[in-house]
Amino acid sequence: MTNLHTELKKSIIEQLNLEDMQVEDIASDEPLFGDGLGLDSIDALELIVLLEKDYGIKLTDPTQGREIFTSVNRMAEFIEENRTK
Amino acid sequence: MQNQDYIKDWVKIRNNRVFHCGSLLFENKEADLNKFLKCVYSELNLDYPKFHKMDGLSKLGILASEILFTSNSFSEETALIFSNKSSSLEADRQFQASTESFASPALFVYTLPNIVLGEISIKFNLKGENAFFVSEKFDTELITDYTSALLKEEKAPQAVCGWLNLQNDEYDVFLCLISSRGKTLFSEENLEHLYYFE
Numbered sequence: 001m002t003n004l005h006t007e008l009k010k011s012i013i014e015q016l017n018l019e020d021m022q023v024e025d026i027a028s029d030e031p032l033f034g035d036g037l038g039l040d041s042i043d044a045l046e047l048i049v050l051l052e053k054d055y056g057i058k059l060t061d062p063t064q065g066r067e068i069f070t071s072v073n074r075m076a077e078f079i080e081e082n083r084t085k
Numbered sequence: 086m087q088n089q090d091y092i093k094d095w096v097k098i099r100n101n102r103v104f105h106c107g108s109l110l111f112e113n114k115e116a117d118l119n120k121f122l123k124c125v126y127s128e129l130n131l132d133y134p135k136f137h138k139m140d141g142l143s144k145l146g147i148l149a150s151e152i153l154f155t156s157n158s159f160s161e162e163t164a165l166i167f168s169n170k171s172s173s174l175e176a177d178r179q180f181q182a183s184t185e186s187f188a189s190p191a192l193f194v195y196t197l198p199n200i201v202l203g204e205i206s207i208k209f210n211l212k213g214e215n216a217f218f219v220s221e222k223f224d225t226e227l228i229t230d231y232t233s234a235l236l237k238e239e240k241a242p243q244a245v246c247g248w249l250n251l252q253n254d255e256y257d258v259f260l261c262l263i264s265s266r267g268k269t270l271f272s273e274e275n276l277e278h279l280y281y282f283e
Binding site for chain 2: 016017018019020038042043045046049052053
């Protein structure tokens with residue numbers, strides 16, 4: 001697990017108020033929505049804000065989120081490729 | 086004989102104390118509102134992760150409703166008739182502050198007072214009527230009249246009604262379960278007495 005993976009998990013827990021959840025509770029390949037962490041549509045919007053705020057990535061097409069937010073692994077990969085800060 | 090409605094059960098949350106039917110259920114000295122609400126959450130043995138994402142007003146409503154609904158049988162048609170003075174001002178201010186950097190969608194969804202009614206309905210699978218009134222003080226006449234009319238017209242078999250206010254981390258919660266069975270007659274006077282004195 002890279003520093004970015006750990007940082008992302010910490011941000012997800014903090015930003016989405018996932019109380020009682022620790023970094024080690026989130027598997028990098030675990031689905032973030034549906035059966036995985038069970039996030040909802042408002043959480044998806046918060047993740048879009050997180051990408052812009054922390055990594056300078058502005059999603060122009062909201063449907064991109066569906067593919068990017070499949071797991072922490074995929075998010076980290078996308079951030080590495082597109083980050084501006 | 087005319088059907089009568091009764092105040093079957095009630096909950097108050099004020100000044101770091103939670104009362105159920107006049108008996109002290111929980112108290113602590115936690116000055117931070119969120120920490121106090123989390124203590125009550127733990128005390129009630131709740132396991133509802135969504136709670137932690139809610140605004141203060143919804144957390145207060147969920148906690149008070151939890152006490153009422155776990156102590157009483159209820160229909161999914163139960164009506165929710167709430168009122169307060171400060172609307173969703175606390176969440177409004179937090180959202181406004183977030184707009185200075187990145188507007189938070191999670192805060193935005195709580196910028197209406199009746200969201201708490203939706204949260205309670207989701208948690209307890211309620212599908213009945215609901216209304217949220219904003220008034221300067223607890224208007225017992227309005228709440229009694231509105232709730233009685235709903236029950237009389239058989240729009241709902243029972244109702245949870247009362248006052249749920251939060252402003253500047255100061256909270257005042259008084260919710261009652263109104264039913265055709267109970268000991269205390271549902272009247273403006275009794276509602277006022279329970280709110281102010283019990």
